[in-house]
Amino acid sequence: xxxxxxxxxxxxxxxxxxxxxxxxxxxxxxxxxxxxxxxxxxxxxxxxxxxxxxxxxxxxxxxxxxxxxxxxxxxxxxxxxxxxxxxxxxxxxxxxxxxxxxxxxxxxxxxxxxxxxxxxx
Numbered sequence: 001x002x003x004x005x006x007x008x009x010x011x012x013x014x015x016x017x018x019x020x021x022x023x024x025x026x027x028x029x030x031x032x033x034x035x036x037x038x039x040x041x042x043x044x045x046x047x048x049x050x051x052x053x054x055x056x057x058x059x060x061x062x063x064x065x066x067x068x069x070x071x072x073x074x075x076x077x078x079x080x081x082x083x084x085x086x087x088x089x090x091x092x093x094x095x096x097x098x099x100x101x102x103x104x105x106x107x108x109x110x111x112x113x114x115x116x117x118x119x120x121x
Contacts, residue, residue: 003119004045006030008038008064009053009080014104018051018080021108022115035059035067042072049119051102054081054088065096076118078102 005027009015012033019029030047032038035056050068054061065077078100079092092098099118102111 002028003048004028006047006050008032010056025112035064049076051080
């Protein structure tokens with residue numbers, strides 16, 4: 001049975017690229033283009049992991065992350081973002097306790113390896 005990954009990003013090109021990479025590796029992929037859409041989807045689907053962008057309109061990834069943890073528990077979450085400042089990484093990994101912090105641009109092999117590690121494949 002393939003593992004389900006939820007991609008949450010407001011940029012369709014990023015979603016399409018990551019989705020293609022993951023599907024090529026045999027993952028089942030769900031997508032959401034906003035924090036609100038992500039939270040609604042999680043009410044009916046439970047992914048094995050989430051790739052969550054930080055910079056989204058209306059509800060940023062930090063807020064979405066907190067709501068996921070409060071409402072849906074410990075689904076593995078990797079922040080997938082262009083924000084590469086140490087303060088952002090510290091917030092994501094050490095304060096919020098994200099499972100990983102992946103900066104864009106990223107390599108295909110690196111992304112796959114990090115997802116597999118995150119979900120223990």
